[in-house]
Amino acid sequence: MTSNGFFRTALDNLIAGRQREAGRHVSRFLLTMSDDALKEYGYNRDELRKAAAARF
Numbered sequence: 001m002t003s004n005g006f007f008r009t010a011l012d013n014l015i016a017g018r019q020r021e022a023g024r025h026v027s028r029f030l031l032t033m034s035d036d037a038l039k040e041y042g043y044n045r046d047e048l049r050k051a052a053a054a055r056f
Contacts, residue, residue: 027052
């Protein structure tokens with residue numbers, strides 16, 4: 001078993017945080033779409049609201 005170094009762990013955490021941030025931005029954008037369009041693309045407004053409001 002190998003352990004990651006300090007910088008690798010920091011980079012992994014930075015990337016994970018940016019991915020969560022991007023997901024929140026996408027969810028907020030999708031919330032501007034109509035219910036019909038969301039349904040067509042397979043999204044649920046309630047789930048998008050939760051994802052857009054998530055902090056972590």
